[in-house]
Amino acid sequence: MILSSMKPPYTITDKILALVASISEKIGEINASHLYKPATELRKKNRIKTIQSSLEIEGNTLTEEQITALLENKRIIAPQKDIVEVQNAIKVYQQLNQFNPYQLKDLVKAHAVLMSGLIDNPGKLRTTNVGIVKGSKVEHIAPGGTMINGLMKDLFDYLKKDNDLILIKSCVFHYEFEFIHPFTDGNGRMGRLWQTLILMQQYPVFEYLPIETLIKQKQTEYYNKLSESDKKGNSTPFVEFMLGIISESLNAHLQTQSVTLHTEDRISLFKEKIGKNKFTRKHYMQSFKNISAPTASRDLKWAVEQDLLHKFGTLRLTEYQFK
Template sequence: MDNMSAINEPPFTITPTIIRLISEISEQLGRLSVLEEEKNLRLRRINRIRTIQGSLAIEGNTLSEAQITAILEGKRVIAPPKEVQEVRNAIQAYEHFERWQPTNEQHLLKAHQYLMAGLIDDAGHYRHGNVGVMNGKTVVHMAPPANRVKYLMADLLNWLATTEQHPLITSSVFHYEFEFIHPFADGNGRTGRLWQTLILSQWNPLLAQLPVESMVYEYQSAYYQAINQSSKQSDSAPFIELMLQIILETTETASTHHTPQVTPQVTPQVIALLKVMVHPGTVYNRDELQQALKLKDRKSFRERYLKPALADGLIEMTIPDKPNSRLQQYRLTEKGLELSEKTGKSFRK
């Protein structure tokens, strides 16, 4: 840097959408703070498990919430050793989460060291080689040269420490710029998402408890698309808008489904599915349900919404002997309806 006193402002535009989303998120957080007293330690733990599962799933980790819970409890889990190590690392990182300051470079390096211990040789150190971000066999982003990383990160952390922008904006700008710089040989995605959550939690502690990572996983393709779009136009507004939309949906889900009576097996995704099946006895096809939930990813819908709801007997197929039939439809079961009423969310019109 030619002038160490100058602070380089990352390029971003504050759009009307961003302003609206900040207002709506703040409103939802206000509602949630009233409900927070009801929220016990068990539910916070469930959300932490969902956060870890969501963030690692983006990186290809296949472990379920049940397996992560088992690892957390010190039980043996039969799974690929690398994936078990990733989960143990994430648990370790989140245990130290509240001790870190977002603007402290040493804390950031320590977080990376926890997340990547035993997975890469230089955990906790900036990369020494040049890297390209790949999508399959295509290079979608050439990261800045390795010899610029330390300066670029110092610049970014300096900006974070001095900016007067809203934390919802600064956390998203930091997240995008961090992924653009790609300061580590590996583990940039999970570290960037962890650091955005850290920045947000210092603004509002509720955001440390909400599984934002799970929602990022739901929008995985949109997440990478927003990063690419921001890079193409040298303006992180598309990424900021997407992250704020994800945060808003997370707070809305928590506010709507905030109830200690829901068992750990009933995820927010399953409850959201039950909610859109508003009329008991009415049948819905897959496209209708996906559209109602505003989900584009068919695989994610099947794995995180349909399959758990079917497994718990909360919904049923109209053609159970041909599960993959194109004519397949779904309806609420008595158990599904009973759950909706028990949790004070009767979906009957």
């Protein structure tokens, strides 16, 4: 828990250092192979998995198929509350890039979208006192309502100013956020969403990693680590757990992504990289080590036909430029 204007208590253990090293290595591998932005189809699948898992943790009953149908604006038969939760989550994830993870006002805005039509005061920090009940026992007494503003301000100060690695800070933020419990409802899904958003700033791959799916599979452990950290008065156990989850999700990403990218995916990745600069087929091939010259030619021919590229010169002197 945070005491005013101090760094939240946690220890950087050998386990945390080993996990951070392994995660950094995997992110390096992902960036080197251009896997940080998965193929369009997989992005959509991962997004659906993320929404389904995060809400199932909170008791939502919708399946991935039903969420897909909602994404395509089809009607489904399900409890109204569950449908609204999913529609709200779809909206928030579509707007993900518009939120600044370092601004409390953006967090409040995201909560307003996520909890719209589900609670009386979406997007408002709580001013009342709450206890979190699991079964018949009180699992966690959250800080009093009058302290919330100050605690959240301190938490954002830590996020903005502390020099620890973003991988560690994102986990600490997630724990402290759940501890403070700043809203009357929706804290679980908000904490998980915000950790993703923090990580995305430095590592774009996190936008499409279904970390929530792994948390869902280890839901009991997730809650146990939150409560173990509560008892210890520091977030170390939770940080170790979350870094483990991140590491596993990167493993899964590397395995599924070893499937080759398609023409369209390669062209769109290369466009991000090269911008408006002119380039040759050779430049293009340097970016995708595992494609042959005929494949590169086919890609570029396709992009010219799709009216994405200008083509200058002929044969060996051919150059290209994105429109």
